[in-house]
Amino acid sequence: MITHDLVILGTGPAGMAAATTALEYGITPVVIDEQPAAGGQIYRALESTPVRDRRILGEDYWSGESLIKGLKDPQIDYRPATTVWQLTRQREIGLLHDDKAEMICARHIILATGAMERPMPIPGWTLPGVMTAGSGQILLKSAGAVPQAPVVLAGCGPLLLLLATQYLRAGVEIAAILDTTPRNRYRAALKHTPGALRNASTLLKGVGLLRELRRAGVRHIKGVSALRAEGSGQLERVLWKQQGDDNWQTLETPTLLLHQGVIPNTQITRAVDCHHEWDEQQLSWRPRLDEWLSTDIPGIAVAGDGGGIVGAKAAAMQGQLAGLGAALALDKLTLANSTERAQPIRKALARDTAIRPFLDVLYRPAKQWRLPDDDTLACRCEEVTGGEIRRMAEMGCRGPNQTKSFTRCGMGPCQGRMCGITVSELLADANQQSVEETGYYRLRPPFKPITLGQLAKAAEEG
C-alpha cells in the first residue's frame, strides 16, 4: 500500500484551500472528490455549467474560480470522480474510481466533506416530485435544469432564499415560498445583531435577496405552521396552514423543494468513530476539534462545514488553518511559525463567523419541523414512522442502535444519513433525556456502495 504525506478529501472551498496552503509549505497532497469536477457544493460545476449568464448564479458563485485554479497546480495529485468508501483509524483509505477499488495510506488526512441539508420530515416528503432546495440548485448549476411548472419552495434559511432569487433571475415561475421561520424568531435574533454586524456584507446580501424577491412580487407566505405534500404515486398538491389560521390552504404543483438549513455530514467521521458532540445552537452533531481542527484520532483533521456549519468563506479559511496544521504535523513548520501564520487567519475567521449566532437563532427550525408526527416517515429507506420510534421509546429503547435492531430504522441504503439526526432527537424527546446521552448510530464500512467484485479486485492488487 502506498503511503502519502497528506490526503485531502473533498474539493469544496475547505479542501481546495487546504491543498494550496499545504503546497506552499512543500507538501504535495493527494486530493480526492467523488464529483467529476472541483468546487464542492457552493461552486459546483463552475467550469462546466451551462448557465453562462453570470447574473443568474451570482458573484458569490463565480468567486470560486480562483480556488479551483489553485487546485489545478500540477504538483497537486487531484483525483476527481473518486469515491471514498472506507477510512480506518490507521488512516487507510479505500478509493473507488471507474469500477476500480484501491487502498492508500496517509500520514495526515484532512476531511473536507462538507454539509448536507437537514431532513424535513413532513407528511408526503417521500413522494416523487418532492425534493430538496439543494437538489434544485444542483440541477440548475450542473445541468441548467429548472422546474417545468410553477414550483413551491418551503422551509427556511439563506439557501432557500438564494435558490428563489436564482430561479427568479433565470425566469422560473415560483408559485409560492412557504416560510416556516417562526414569527417570534426575528425578535429573538435581534440580540445577536451586534455580532452579525461584524460581518455586514453577508447580512446585507441576505437583505438584498429578500428585497429582490419582494420587488419581483414573488408570493412569500410567512408564519407557515403546518405543511403536507399529497398525490397518488406522485406529488400533485401542497397544503399548508398559517399561524393563527386553522384552515388548510392548497396549491397544485408537481414540484415542491424543501429546505431547513444544512448540518455537518458526519458519515465519515462517525465511521472512524471520532468523538462527536451535540451542538445545541446549531441543533446538529459535530466532531470535536482542537485549535488545528484535529479530531481525537491522531493525524485526522476536519475543515469546513463538515466540522460545524460556518459557510463557504469561513470553510476556505478553515482549509488554510488545516493546511498549516498539516505542515506542523509533518514537520514542515515549527509550532512557533505555524502559530504566527495562523493568527491572521484566526482573526478573519472570528470576524466572518460572528454572524453565525444570528443566523442560527433566526433560522433554527422549530421542533414540529424536526420531529415527524406519528404517521410521518422518519426513515425513508425502511419506512419507519415517528410513531414507531416513539413506541420503541415507550418499550424502553434509549438509543438509536436499539431502535435500529428492532425496526431496521437506519439500516437501509442511506445508512442513516437521512434519519439519524431525526431519530436521535425523537428518542431524546420521548425519553426526556439529552441528545448527547441518546447518541447516534454505530456505523460499519463501506459507507458508499461497492460490489464484492470490486472489493476482491482491490484485495488481489493491494
Add this chain to the structure above:
Amino acid sequence: MFKRLSPPEATNEAVVTFHFDEQTVTARLGDTVAAALLTSGISICRSTPVSNAPRAPYCMMGVCFECLVEVDGNPNVQACQVEVRDGMHVHTQQGARRLTS
C-alpha cells in the same frame, strides 16, 4: 419535472443517448444519470423493498440513496453520482437492501 434553460442542441453541446428500461433517452454530455432522467420526463427510478412505494431522486448530492438504479447490470448505483455514457443501459431498481451485493 424539470426542463433545460437552453436545450443542448441549441447550445452546440455534445449529446449522448442511453437506455432507460424500454425507453431511449437523450442527454447532455456531462449530465448525471439522475439529471438526464429528470429532464426527460422520467420521475421514478426505484421502488422501496418494504411497501413497493415509488421513489425518485431527492437530494442529488449522494446522501439519500433514493436514486438507486441498475447500470449495465450493476445494482445499487447512485444515479445522481454517475455520469451518463453513450449506450448505457439503466434500469429501475425494485427493492434491494444491501450496499454490498
